[in-house]
Amino acid sequence: MNQGRHDPHDHPHDDRHSEISQSAHPGYFDVMETAVRELLVEKRLIGPGEIRRQIEVLDSRTPALGSKVVARAWVDPGFRARLLANGRSACEELGISFYDDTQLIVLENTDKVHNLIVCTLCSCYPRPVLGLPPDWYKLKPYRARAVSEPRAVLAEFGTVIPADVEILVSDSTAMVRYLVLPKRPEGTREYTEEQLAGLVTRDAMIGVAVIDVETSGVPQ
């Protein structure tokens, strides 16, 4: 967050902005990525169009898709049952395709169980339904601590889980991805499916947060 350093209204508008440019040298992995990409293209294994298309696929996946899945599960018990039985095929019902050959297990939070997801080895994440993971999800402190002191990690997100509620941490390592089905918050009986979807956050679907109508931007 650079806002503190560079608030757009902190300076007179006739200020000259410095040109946006790449000043630092590319890192080791940037160079490697460029080299591998150029080789693959040169050897005609993939084309630039395919790379661009896959970026478009990834850009089209955002937490809004996951929110739609959760809201549908809250209002439609039949869908909820299918979602818990097979996350992938239930998402496909809503037009969310799984382009990466992964399975999806949907983990339901209840009064007795709170689920948290992590990938300790790398950054496995339910990208087809949530898009790209947040940076903290990929960094070692979260990955190491989510499995060793999940309650402390949750507390840092402002999420305090009572001791009589079991915390289940699911570590994704291979072909399965996870999505948390958060608890539907109190006081939302009159909400439409669309309004419910507006309450569901990315963090709640990772399991680091719970959904609270009081603190959410309540859609009217």
Added chain:
Amino acid sequence: MQNESRATAKATPGPVAALGEEPVFRAGDAVRILTRSPIGHYRVPTYVRGKKGRVEAVIQPAGIDNEEEAYGRNAGSKLHYYRIAIPMTEIWSDYSGSPLDALRIEVFESWLERS
């Protein structure tokens, strides 16, 4: 007549499953994750090696061995992944959260033994 055909059906052996087609472990089985130290690409994090757990579910469908596939090798016959339940207190002797807390992790069949 009907009884006769039923008897015949019973005597006829059903299709034989290929090796690896049927999962070796079932939900509820007590298992131990092997202690191995492969060099290079692996999918079983070190913190669960040697730990005891229980099979919560067989993950379908069966898959190839990702650890072999990573090297571009023929990963051979497919085997199953299992969703393994392990109490946090089994993993961390000094675990400070609730004793109810637990881990779930998917482990390939070649990394499991009965305990």
